[in-house]
Amino acid sequence: MRGRHIRKPGLEMLLRRTPGMVWQLLALFALSGGLTLYSTALARLTHTPPSLWLTNGALIGWMIRKPLAQTWPLLVAGFFGYMVAKELWGDPLLTTAAWGLNNAVETLIVTLAIRRQFPVITSETPFPRLARVALISAAVACALSSLTAILIKQPFPDMAFWMSFNLVFRAHLLGMVIAGSASIVVAIKNDGVQLFRGKRSSLLWHLLLLTALSAAVFLVRRYPLLFLIYPPLLLLIFRHRFAGMILGIAIVALITTGAAALDIGPFDLVHNVTPVLKVAMAQIFIAGYCVVALPVALTLVEQDRLQIRLRESELRYRMLADNSGDLVMRIRPNGDRRYVSPSVKELLGWDVEEFMAPRPDLIHPDDRERVAEVVAALRRIGGSTTATYRLQHRAGHYLWIEAFARMVDSPDGDGTTEIIYTGRDVTQRVHIQQALIESQAQLKTITDNVPAVIARVDMSERYTYINRHVQQISGESPADILGKTVKEVRGAALYEHLKEYLDRAYAGESVWFEYEATYLGKLLHFQTHYVPDMDSKGRVRGLYALTTEITHIKNVERELLRLAHQDALTGLANRRSFNDQALPVLRNACQNRSPVLLTLLDVDNFKAINDTHGHAAGDLVLAEVGRCLQEFVLKGAVVARIGGDEFVVLCDHLQDKVAAEAFVHSLWETLHMAVMMGRHCIDVHLSMGAVFFHGSASQDVLMKLADEALYHAKESGRNTYRMVSKRLFVGEKNGNV
Structure with missing residues (x-):
């Protein structure tokens, strides 16, 4: 007796402590198992993957209502409901367990994404943003779980891998949208019964209409009349918001998947239709209705929420306006005033009743026309405006008023507009500004x-x-x-x-x-x-x-400096700039007893190019030569156009004659080019004379030696180059290296 007496209160205490959780776990177990049995039955009937997987989405509403640390019992209950349903169908235990864990991960990903963006979800939560987060996370989670499920076991080996993936992915995503949105809405309302309070008879009749019309559309095989389901579905949404959407989409989804499984409906109009194709068409059809219904429901619910907040805001605004020191008014477009704040007495000396009627006579005569124009523009264009003008106090003097006015829709919901006016006394500020303006008038002029x-x-x-x-x-x-x-x-x-x-x-x-x-x-x-x-x-x-x-x-200075040192046609240095740059190079080479290479270049038959193709062609040839020579500028050489078709290259980084000859040859080959002038192609050749010099010599000496080498190149038939080597140090004789 004592033992039984001890055990019984313990069981009662346990049930008394956690009755809600126990019933939730049992409900989730039954819900998960039932939905799994339903989806699996349709799949086995059509020998295809499930066309609509509702199990995972149904868990979301329970998951987001609890802290993440307390969601694991819910996942476990859903997992065991899934396992028991699959066991009833005789599916392999290991594969079923792997798929069940995969479904749990899919549900957890969506839950984590929603909870991260919305730690606390209430009826004030913005539904469009919540829907966006839920849809994006659902798409990612469904894609990952579908891919993992097919990798675990390909349910249809005869079907292409990506075809199986598409079918499974659509089934999971549609189920997440339908069941997930329903469970989230129920969770937000905290009581599913609240969704259906009010016009229950109207909701029932509309559901019957949708059911009857949907069934009739699928029973008609000869004509594709699926579009007829849209009107009653939208009617449900407009009249009953989320309740209509949830029940309506559920009815359409159940009838569609059932019709596809039983080979009923206009899907048979497709030539050579297969069970897999029927499933795909059913999924696409349900997705289309979700795409239409969900945004409409979200918009309507958000509109209802904003209207409630607008009414609450108006009450708070009235309280603030009544206690504000500024003058606040609501004015009809015709000038009648719906509201005048009590501050009008303190500000202008008038009673509220005396100020309810339009009083344009109180505006200073000099400001009346300007104020009338501002008000007319506000009524015509809308938006907001600010004006500063003078209003007459009841005692007879004028006050400067800074007024802010905005044209808004009337909060009364009668389709009219009105002006929200706020005015404050800025007389002291205006007087100070006027004094300042007067003191600065002469200086300003x-x-x-x-x-x-x-x-x-x-x-x-x-x-x-x-x-x-x-x-x-x-x-x-x-x-x-x-x-x-x-x-x-x-x-x-x-x-x-x-x-x-x-x-x-x-x-x-x-x-x-x-x-x-x-x-x-x-x-x-x-x-x-x-x-x-x-x-x-x-x-x-x-x-x-x-x-x-x-x-x-500054621009003139820079341009003068550029013209003084740069050739305008080629962008290279001109003769003056070359002389300035060559001097330190030669001085450094002399001090370090290192060689320099100076090369003169001359375009062959340049006069013939000008005479045959015109001076524009000649300029184009010179510009192209200059562009090619820019490459050697980047390599550290001093390059310049020193006049006409003559160019010069000076470099001090070549250590011996072999390197110098290779450089000159590379330079000569680079400058072989063909220049297009309209439809004509101009072959450009150059003759070059180079001197590779060790020692101390002036620039003029080097130019003379290079010019002599260039002369020999031209004498040799042009389109070639000649290079000489010279050496001259103090105490040494001039001679060839």
């Missing part, structure tokens, strides 16, 4: 017509004045800059460059400097003069900045 940017910066590095010329430079108007700091206007990178000169000016020094900056997509050069602004006691209270754009001057 002068500086706005100076072709330079003139600005004043206070000790906090904020612009207190800047003339109109800044808009031509940067595209910003003075109003956009006033009140901002130098760092905000000029950017952090340029500010770091200017900071040194700002500090020197604040220290009392007059500073001149130049810098570069990019404005309106152009790199510009500026010259700036910072002058300290001092009071009568000599204390710095800011600085004046005079900035002049000198881009055109």
